[in-house]
Amino acid sequence: MEPIILKRADHKVSRKNISSAAIKVLYHLKDEGYTAYLAGGGVRDLLLDRNPKDFDVATDATPEQIRKMFRNCRLVGRRFRLAHILFRGEIIETSTFRAPVPEDPNETLHGENTLRIEESGMVLRDNIWGTPEEDAMRRDFTINALFYNIADFSVIDYAGGLKDLENRIIRVIGEPDKRFAEDPVRMIRAARFAGSLGFDIEEEALKSICRNNDLLKHAAPSRMYEEVQKLFFCSHAKAVFQWLEKTNLLHPMFHDFSHWLDEDKVRHDWVYQTLEQMDRWRRAGLRVHPALLFALIFGEYHEFLIDQLVERGMSSHEAARNAVQSHLKDMCTNVRVPKTAIYQICDIMSNQARFHRTKGRKPQRFIQSKGFLDAFLYFKFSSKAHGRDEELLEYWTELRKSTPQISPARKGKGSRKPQTKSEIPIE
Structure with missing residues (x-):
């Protein structure tokens, strides 16, 4: 598939709006002879004139090769092997381009790389390396599959994300039922992106979420805790919550609480x-x-x-x-x-x-x-x-x-000092 490539003059992404740490990682990988792209939400947000919270990098270097290049690197994750490159106050998550999930779960690709899939279809481990195009088509939504190439400052779109950004649509890459079965947390992410960006969820994806929301019971509870924080700390929590209600995702997330809410709509006011x-x-x-x-x-x-x-x-x-x-x-x-x-x-x-x-x-x-x-x-x-x-x-x-109050940062003698922290306002 031929990608849509926007040259530097045809898009808004500028290096001055990318963190210096991410720029260092991109250039170091490029200078070592590897392909290096800014990937995912960072590119999406820059194209929307938003300030990205994170800058992720995708490359054809393997995690072990990345670790050898960066002394400030540690490898993390079993399900997805990633490189975290540590800078003061910032982590640049760097991933290797991944290949599609094989139709046959027993199929082995690329020698030492591993794949594990549950009977439900959820991917438990996936470290099969691929090409930039394969990696883009493995991502969850089209608007998260955009790349920024540090070599020529172009934006690369394999999945139709640029059109969906323009039309303000959250669209699943591939068949929604299958993609949500691979990773049920994608359903929550769809609600978060729709709420925080003010986008709509594409009709087939929306129907799939409503049909498959019970798959969330297969998601790791510890990961769900992290995702819930993202939902409510995204600065658009009310809009996100309304999408959770619309898709009935609240029930598998907060079973007793959501049923209590349903008994009396006035309870939603709180x-x-x-x-x-x-x-x-x-x-x-x-x-x-x-x-x-x-x-x-x-x-x-x-x-x-x-x-x-x-x-x-x-x-x-x-x-x-x-x-x-x-x-x-x-x-x-x-x-x-x-x-x-x-x-x-x-x-x-x-x-x-x-x-x-x-x-x-x-x-x-x-x-x-x-x-x-x-x-x-x-x-x-x-x-x-x-x-x-x-x-x-x-x-x-x-x-x-x-009243002078005890500062939580101080202990022992002399701890009774007025706090200088300003009052958190409640309106």
């Missing part, structure tokens, strides 16, 4: 407000750790579970910890939230009762405790979302302004 807040924080350049993200998204559901346990006679503190742990541990079958994050979410929810205790020294002790800030951000958000506890919110806001 989630939408949470995601709008998350988007404001991200667009303002503020970092939010995963525990606070999950505490906010599942907050109203957790409060519902807590109230049920309290009605049965359990204390509010015990009910909060039991409700959160029970829900998140069950969810770990599909999305494996780390234990440390679960404990932090438990702390956020169990600390909510402490905001109603304003007598004596309790407020001072609480406000100087390690988990106060996250608990306060949740309390502030829930107060504004539900229009409740307004006087309490004003009390704690004023108390926080006037």
Whole structure:
């Protein structure tokens, strides 16, 4: 297949908008005699006048050859063997061009390279090297299969990605059912790209996602956790969530939570407000750790579970910890939230009762405790979302302004110093 090649004068991609680390990797590979392309989302975003979050490189050098060329390189991954080239504050992920998955899973290609495919069709291990065209056609969506050639500054399109960028379409490369069976996480990625880019999902791909969303149960729970963070930290979390609802992907991801949402459409309001807040924080350049993200998204559901346990006679503190742990541990079958994050979410929810205790020294002790800030951000958000506890919110806001707090970066003597970190705004 002859690719569409845009010469330098015919596209927007410029080296000045590519990270210096990626440029160094591209030129070093080129100077050593290898083909070196900027690949995937970085090219897509540059063509859309967006700032790429990552710059990935594709080459015909094998991982072992790449490691010999770069002292700052480590090889990672079993399913896909990749080279991570480490720079200060940045990792340039460098992959070798891959060949198509053989129709016969027992077929061996290229000698030492390996392939493993489950009965479901999901690819477990795939290190079969190929050509640039084969590599492009192995990628998930046409808009992610574009290359930028450092040798002549051209953009290369083997899959029709340029046309789909122009038409704002997410299109699967190949037959959607088969491609989603190979890697079910691609369905989530389709929703993320549609939401974050403001694109539509091509009709056959959309039908395939709705038909095959149950395949997500085959995805690795640890990988699902990473993908979920990308969904909600992409600065367009509300739009992404709406695509997850439209494709019914929420059910295999968050089974109990999604069914609870479906029982009353009003319950979606909390989630939408949470995601709008998350988007404001991200667009303002503020970092939010995963525990606070999950505490906010599942907050109203957790409060519902807590109230049920309290009605049965359990204390509010015990009910909060039991409700959160029970829900998140069950969810770990599909999305494996780390234990440390679960404990932090438990702390956020169990600390909510402490905001109603304003007598004596309790407020001072609480406000100087390690988990106060996250608990306060949740309390502030829930107060504004539900229009409740307004006087309490004003009390704690004023108390926080006037009280020196323990900086989490300092321990031991002299640790009681006012934090200079600015207040995370909640609108």
